[in-house]
Amino acid sequence: MRIARWTREDVVEEGFVVGDRVVAFPDGRTVAEVLRAGLPAAQELSARIPDGAGVPLAEVTLLAPLVPASVRDFAVFEEHVEGMSSDADGVSHVPEAWYRSPTFYFTNPHAIHGTGETIRPPATERLDYELEVAVVLGGEPGEDLDVATAAEHIFGYVIMNDWSARDLQAAEMMVRLGPAKGKDFATSLGPWIVTADEVADRVDADGFLALRAEVFVNGVLIGHDMLSNMGWTFPELISYASRASRVLPADVLGSGTVGNGGCLGELWGLAGGELTPPPLVEGDVVTMRVERLGELTGVVGAKRANPHLLPPARPRPKPRARSIADLQR
Numbered sequence: 001m002r003i004a005r006w007t008r009e010d011v012v013e014e015g016f017v018v019g020d021r022v023v024a025f026p027d028g029r030t031v032a033e034v035l036r037a038g039l040p041a042a043q044e045l046s047a048r049i050p051d052g053a054g055v056p057l058a059e060v061t062l063l064a065p066l067v068p069a070s071v072r073d074f075a076v077f078e079e080h081v082e083g084m085s086s087d088a089d090g091v092s093h094v095p096e097a098w099y100r101s102p103t104f105y106f107t108n109p110h111a112i113h114g115t116g117e118t119i120r121p122p123a124t125e126r127l128d129y130e131l132e133v134a135v136v137l138g139g140e141p142g143e144d145l146d147v148a149t150a151a152e153h154i155f156g157y158v159i160m161n162d163w164s165a166r167d168l169q170a171a172e173m174m175v176r177l178g179p180a181k182g183k184d185f186a187t188s189l190g191p192w193i194v195t196a197d198e199v200a201d202r203v204d205a206d207g208f209l210a211l212r213a214e215v216f217v218n219g220v221l222i223g224h225d226m227l228s229n230m231g232w233t234f235p236e237l238i239s240y241a242s243r244a245s246r247v248l249p250a251d252v253l254g255s256g257t258v259g260n261g262g263c264l265g266e267l268w269g270l271a272g273g274e275l276t277p278p279p280l281v282e283g284d285v286v287t288m289r290v291e292r293l294g295e296l297t298g299v300v301g302a303k304r305a306n307p308h309l310l311p312p313a314r315p316r317p318k319p320r321a322r323s324i325a326d327l328q329r
Contacts, residue, residue, distance in 0.1 A: 079259025223261020
């Protein structure tokens with residue numbers, strides 16, 4: 001099954017993509033409700049769709065296929081980390097800590113875009129894409145899940161572009177926190193959610209999803225990789241996310257950027273800092289294709305105006321408390 005959200009005549013609708021048509025869910029249900037009900041219930045709902053129902057896909061405008069409850073983004077492709085950690089000589093320094101656990105950060109669930117949308121970046125000189133696949137959770141919430149149980153929470157998969165302003169990201173992470181403003185301006189998801197049963201035959205013996213992923217800038221192939229090159233499986237990522245915590249239906253967990261040109265920053269690192277290929281600029285079209293999952297596009301729009309300036313941090317005050325005289329007033 002493919003599950004999507006779209007607008008038709010300025011009305012938002014949610015439902016299935018069947019062949020080259022979109023069909024609204026029966027009973028006016030939403031994607032959020034379908035995710036909470038879980039994959040078996042979605043299959044039952046799909047069986048109620050009559051042949052030929054709906055309207056042509058070409059007559060609607062696709063939106064992001066869900067409103068995420070949260071968005072976690074991992075970094076589990078070793079080749080990507082090698083490129084992003086390279087020094088001026090193109091020599092990588094993957095930290096030992098990377099091999100011990102699948103690190104992630106939370107990004108902004110309120111800045112989600114669908115396929116074909118124009119992205120307005122911040123005032124950056126190093127705009128980048130990141131080719132990823134995300135797992136979408138469904139069913140009941142979960143805590144402290146083992147890997148086998150975590151796999152039962154997988155509803156489906158979606159292509160993800162984690163747009164990145166590398167100059168902003170580098171500056172803020174010097175404080176050993178983040179990323180934040182280098183990332184939170186936009187994340188693209190789409191074109192639809194493909195349910196887990198549609199790709200079950202591509203899960204290999206070790207639990208990795210063996211799908212080819214490609215990214216093009218203005219029609220030129222820049223990077224490609226197999227999702228099976230992840231350092232951890234999707235169920236393992238879900239298990240880790242739930243550790244001493246909670247995962248919910250409509251949570252989105254990104255794989256992190258694939259290797260071999262999955263982002264420009266990786267290629268810049270391997271080239272010793274040379275910006276080749278160049279950063280994205282207004283008018284560039286980024287197209288991501290993942291077999292069986294579809295195609296996600298994004299158009300780079302005009303940069304936002306320079307931000308409202310803030311003063312530098314104030315000097316730390318010396319007293320630790322008000323004087324006794326002040327306290328007695």
